Amino acid sequence: MNEKLEHSAADVTVSASGTGTGARLRADRLRLGYRSRVISDELTVGIPDGTFTVIIGPNACGKSTLLRALSRLLAPESGAVLLDGKQIGSYPAKEVARRIGLLPQTSTAPEGIRVADLVARGRYPHQSLIRQWSRRDEEAVAAAMAATGVSDLSGRLVDELSGGQRQRVWIAMVLAQETPIVLLDEPTTFLDIAHQIQVLDLCRELNRETGRTVVAVLHDLNHAFRYADHLIAMRDGAVVAAGPPREIVTAELVRQVFDLGCRVIDDPETGAPLVVPLAEKAVRTA
Template sequence: MTPARLSLAQPVPDEATPYHTEPATVRLRGQHLRLGYGDRVICPQLDVRIPDGSFTVIVGPNGCGKSTLLRSLCRLITPQAGQVYLDGKQIRDYPARTVAQQLGLLPQSATAPDGISVLDLVSRGRYPHQSLLRQWSPQDEIAVQTAMQATGVADLAGRAVDELSGGQRQRVWVAMALAQETPLLLLDEPTTYLDIAHQIELLELFRHLNRHNGRTLIAVLHDLNHACRYATHLIAMREGRIVAEGAPGKVVTADMVQQVFGLPCLVMADPVSHTPMVIPRGKVHMA
């Protein structure tokens, strides 16, 4: 088995110390990344490799750089230093349409054009596959309908997106990302606004896409137990650095949760999935 990136019973290493494993196949990776906005540096030094065929989940406290890293991997922001590579080539060197055919993105807090219908928004996921010589096709129609059925929004097709609840809108955005049918799918807090039942339905759908459709998923999640249950590869971040990486069963320990989140806890086996389950101790001592 591939060893975990770092035993978090140890101190966090200096940023220049390489603690990573090299997956057998890596289509998407970042090397020597410095990420930020203007003069504000969020991630001073990152090396990240996304194992092909994995369901990679990025976790960490607010402001640690999770979403910034995700945006850099899909070319939404340009690294201040270092490079992102897709299939061995710098991602900045690809035409935008080529990137969109390979990388799908569900952004955080996406905004739809005023008055656009659910069907029209989901259909926009097919734009990267169209050109002057290839207009709307039966394949596009199937992709859109399949995505809407999978996310439970088919009955909302004629509704205006801005009339929907927050949870309904979120599922519509997920449907658009799925309709893009890219081999790599990046998801920035995909369960935002969803009730617990829809959260689980969506995470089960993502796991199915990973296991049975062979798609590589990279998601930012806030719920550590969801991350443990559904991820095949976990990246834990703190203060702009990756401090632990590997299979959840290897890297999620009480020491890791304390170090990354500052949360005293117990870690035990989930009785359903047998993955790590984090139980916060809280402030009340229990005998």
């Protein structure tokens, strides 16, 4: 991992328990929704510090809504999101952006912007009237592009890139932000299998070597189980189970969350849970 992406130990508090107790980022009895539609009610979630946490669940179960609330993009109707012990809404926007980086599910780049300039926007929270662009910012941008493999695209227009290339550029922008907490909503979207693995390897490396707390919404269950230290399984706006994958993943949990019959075996490479859908279920749903 490039040393420019590293943080001091003081930036991160690690919780070995994995329960979310004392977590820097947590949701307490949230009621979330859009207009008159309630997505979640009485939702309480703790993100264990220093972990790679993965959120799974069927479509429209509230995963992205939770991520939006945790990043302050969506205000809860009731309850509170707490960041370092204070309601997240009490912080100035730039202060939140110095602590939490977010890659939303869909992102739109300004027309005609080049890759290096888009990644450089990740440094915006660190700018002020008395702190303008510096060599430190240049180094952070270069390190983020190197980590995501887009350095050779720096002069290209974002509009000219493939979907997978654009996704890696957006991830680079979030890395350039250099926050101790990183939220990624479906970061492997548009990526082929090789690049999916590269991005997830990068997320795990980012977590293990710098102590950053990484939270990702993923659809591929076997990727989630292989990479997560802490798993949050959701359905109908509620948390069904949370904890280390090897402790909580069972065929019954997969059926309960996804209505999918399966066998759960050990991944021969990592020992993590591996889901094998039942053939009868696959035939019925083909």
